[in-house]
Amino acid sequence: MTSTQAGNGDERAGAAPGVVLVVMCVGYFLVLLDVTIVNVALPSIGTGLHADVSSLQWVVDGYALALASLMLPAGALGDRHGHRRLVLAGLAAFGVGSLACGLAPGAGALVAARAVQGVGAASLLPGTLAIIAGAYPDRKAQARAIGIWAGVGSLALPAGPLVGGVLIDSLGWRWIFLINVPITLAALAATLRVLRADHGRQTGRLDTAGALLGVLVLLTWTFVFIQGGRSGAGSAVVLVALGLAILLSAAFLLVERRRGSEAMLPLDLARRPAFALANISAGVMNLGTLGVLFVLTLFLQSVQHRSPLGAGLALIPLFAPLAVIAPIGGRAVARIGPRLPIIAGFVLAAVGLALLALAHPSSSYAAILLPAFLAWGIGLGILTPAVVAAAVAATPGERAGLASAVNNTARQAGGAIGVALAGAVAGSPGTATFVSRMHTVAAGAAVLFVVLAVVNSLMKYQDSSTNSAEP
Structure with a gap:
């Protein structure tokens, strides 16, 4: 698999680089904010949706698993088809997922919506960095811009619990998700305005089998641990899931070995x-x-x-x-x-x-x-x-x-x-x-x-x- 590195694709922006940096940092901030903001809402979500601890684990992990398993494939898709498209798709998915989270009638619906958020986040994270790198061809300016991007991400982590606490105490837990919707819409409009259409330059086959197996490996191992805590490590469903997780892990390694330099990993x-x-x-x-x-x-x-x-x-x-x-x-x-x-x-x-x-x-x-x-x-x-x-x-x-x-x-x-x-x-x-x-x-x-x-x-x-x- 190819890397999401500086200069891949024609990421040159139509607007001033500083404007591009601000818009891309908004997307990155949202991705990392949702890593921590949901934690302070967990007790309120549990009470509001009558969710047990295992359901709350899935509320956190629905987002994290999608983000973890799809970042590498999303970076490859951006390299091939242009990162602007991936960022736009990511913002749209993140906004739709956020709206669905805020309106979720039950724990299952919330977990599914969190997974949609994670898909959007996975598209956004590598794309924002690639676009910023392309907007600053000078290496020193590029390093400073990436430093600002990383600093904005660092600020999102302490902001999550604080912003979440304020929203939950004043408006309720659903607003930690609903607040993303107008921000996402504004970021979508700004991205359409400041970035030219770009076309990826990387060729070669996408490691679709590796990407799919990677998702399944993470999903099954997470299920093993969460279900093990709920029903006991020796339960039949946990033992079956454990066997499946081991088989999928072996299949993932075999596929990646055969793909060689084109492997996702x-x-x-x-x-x-x-x-x-x-x-x-x-x-x-x-x-x-x-x-x-x-x-x-x-x-x-x-x-x-x-x-x-x-x-x-x-x-x-x-x-x-x-x-x-x-x-x-x-x-x-x-x-x-x-x-x-x-x-x-x-x-x-x-x-x-x-x-x-x-x-x-x-x-x-x-x-x-x-x-x-x-x-x-x-x-x-x-x-x-x-x-x-x-x-x-x-x-x-x-x-x-x-x-x-x-x-x-x-x-x-x-x-x-x-x-x-x-x-x-x-x-x-x-x-x-x-x-x-x-x-x-x-x-x-x-x-x-x-x-x-x-x-x-x-x-x-x-x-x-x-x-x-x-x-």
Whole structure:
């Protein structure tokens, strides 16, 4: 599969580059806002739609799975047919999905609408970056524009819980979705106005079989974990699904091996130790973070009885460091390479997660939760740019776009699996064992982070500034 890299296709805009940057950043902001905004709404959604914990897991994962499994195929389609078309289609799908979410009569309809949102997000995310890169042919200007794009994405993460809390407290949970509709319509109109029609330049067959199998692999593994938490790991339906997940995974690897360089996930890259470890680290980072966040949001509202806005405000110290530290961390990685920042990021985040294992219904926010969120958030701010840089540095320069796309896919897939696992372990917040099981989830994530810190300490990464690959 070809990469979504700078200059692929004729992405030159009809408007000033600054206008293009603003319009594309709006689309990117919406994609990442919906990664976190829904978390503070989960208790309200559960009450409003009479949804249990497994249904709430699917509300989160319906979006995450579509986003994770379709980003790489969407990037390839944009390379072939033009990213403007994909961005327009993505905005339309995201808007329709948002409207359907806001009007959903039940949990099943909401999950389906969230999946439509995820399809739109998957089209938007690689397309916005490709269009921005094409609008700034000068490399220095391009780097600054991409930095702004990344910064806007970082701001969306802390904005999600805060905006969500305000909307839920004042208008109800449906408005976290309905608010997207007028924004999406405005972004559609602006995109039609500022971007010329473009035509992709990449040729070759699209890896349709790999894309379809990738969707099925993620879907079946997520079903195994969520259904295992609901009906027990030894139930017949879970065992059948587990067998199917293993078979589909094997089929996916076989198809990708046969496709060679045209595969959605070229296995020659996956066999590079540094590339594989960077993406495993990215997946585990989101597995632990989004999994714990799912349980933590239920704890803050259903156990500590905070309002949605109160929970959103409480989470700001977790997400704000990402917006502040990630750009600084990116410059540090450029100077010293990704290895030390990855180790430091995992260790700091593990400290924060370990502190969460001390939280109880009556725990002081200042004594337990605040230091936990700060350590966890600072660790993520250091870690996020480092794992991306490590993946890119482990590939040839002409495949940097693909490396970044695979890394982003690994993060989203890890997050989806993390939500499934954490919800299965913790169970319902109405049970007497929920808090102790939340401690297990947080402690387990901390242990995983420490293990990855140790493994990364043994890896010799290339300096990210060289953008060269290991043999």
